[in-house]
Structures are given as structure tokens and as C-alpha cells.
Amino acid sequence: MTYGYIRVSSDKQxxxxxxxxxxxxxxxxxxxxxxxxxETISGAKSYNIRELGRLLEKVQADDMIVCAEMSRLGRNLxxxxxxxxxxxxxxxxxxTIKDNYRLGDDIQSKVLAFAFGLSAxxxxxxxxxxxxxxxERKRSEGAVLGRPKGSRSNKLKLSGRxxxxxxxxxxxxxxxxxxxxxxxxxxxxxxxxxxxC
Numbered sequence: 001m002t003y004g005y006i007r008v009s010s011d012k013q014x015x016x017x018x019x020x021x022x023x024x025x026x027x028x029x030x031x032x033x034x035x036x037x038x039e040t041i042s043g044a045k046s047y048n049i050r051e052l053g054r055l056l057e058k059v060q061a062d063d064m065i066v067c068a069e070m071s072r073l074g075r076n077l078x079x080x081x082x083x084x085x086x087x088x089x090x091x092x093x094x095x096t097i098k099d100n101y102r103l104g105d106d107i108q109s110k111v112l113a114f115a116f117g118l119s120a121x122x123x124x125x126x127x128x129x130x131x132x133x134x135x136e137r138k139r140s141e142g143a144v145l146g147r148p149k150g151s152r153s154n155k156l157k158l159s160g161r162x163x164x165x166x167x168x169x170x171x172x173x174x175x176x177x178x179x180x181x182x183x184x185x186x187x188x189x190x191x192x193x194x195x196x197c
Contacts, residue, residue: 003037
């Protein structure tokens with residue numbers, strides 16, 4: 001089986017660009033995508049609570065996962081290395097398009113996995129550092145950052161999930177289990193239920 005894996009970080013981003021790249025890549029290599037996994041979630045979230053985790057559980061030897069780039073898998077070196085290691089253990093191939101990375105069972109794949117993961121982490125750290133420096137400069141210039149004091153955001157982490165949450169509560173699922181499903185702290189779920197449901 002060949003799977004196309006697509007991840008975007010927010011609802012504002014579109015999956016279509018990644019889908020187009022993967023489809024074009026598959027056609028140029030005489031492959032067909034047997035299944036698509038699409039999700040809108042931060043790459044900082046553990047792959048275990050993402051659709052990617054479920055995919056990694058079911059892949060078998062000689063299956064293949066194709067994604068647009070290595071950063072779609074995760075946001076830090078250790079997570080990427082863990083995912084690649086799991087693929088290697090299962091004998092599953094992983095190909096990325098932009099990075100031109102091909103995971104197999106050879107030593108070259110393992111070395112490249114480390115190098116790509118390390119460079120991705122360094123790049124994210126540099127972006128984070130530049131962002132912090134820019135915010136500090138703005139603060140020193142007297143700019144007020146963030147929402148006005150005392151105001152609340154209209155969009156919450158669980159916005160749009162009210163019906164699902166109420167349905168789960170009615171089925172007798174505990175709040176702790178619901179919080180785990182949505183990847184939030186129990187206190188976050190409690191506050192959301194009080195405000196919204």
C-alpha cells in the first residue's frame with residue numbers, strides 16, 4: 001500500500017498544494033496512492049495523538065508513505081527520528097518530495113534521517129530566535145503586544161467541537177478521556193464546557 005500523508009497546522013492553510021505535489025510525484029514514478037491521510041494539527045503534537053500515529057500502527061513491510069517534506073512529520077529532531085525509526089523497524093518506506101529523501105533499510109537512509117532532522121530543528125530554532133528578537137525590539141520601542149488586557153479570544157482550542165464533546169459526555173465518556181482525545185488538559189476542557197456547552 002502507498003499512502004499520501006498531508007498535514008497543515010491551521011484551518012487557514014490548504015491541503016490542496018500538498019495533495020497536488022504528492023499526486024504529481026506518484027504519477028511521475030508510476031505509483032498510485034492507495035490511501036490519503038489528511039490532518040489539521042500542529043506538528044509539535046505527538047504523532048501518537050495524530051492520524052499519523054494510527055497510520056504508523058497499521059503500515060507493514062514494503063508499504064510506503066509519501067509526504068511533501070520532512071517537516072510535515074514533526075517539529076523536532078527527536079520526533080522525526082522516532083517516526084523514521086518506527087518506519088525502519090516495520091520495513092515501511094518513507095519518501096519526501098521537497099527534501100528528496102528516501103528512507104530504506106540501508107545505512108545511508110539512517111544517516112540522512114539524522115541530517116535532515118537536525119537541519120530542520122536548527123532552522124526552527126533560528127526562526128524562533130528571530131521572532132523573539134523582533135518581539136523584544138517591538139517591546140523596547142513601546143509597542144503593546146498581544147490582546148488588550150482583560151479581553152478574551154473569540155476562538156478557543158475546542159471551538160466547533162461542542163456537539164462532539166456533548167455527545168461523548170452523554171455516552172458516559174469521562175472528561176479525562178475526552179481531554180486526551182482532543183489533546184488538551186482536563187482544566188481546558190472544563191473551562192470550555194462551562195463557557196460553551
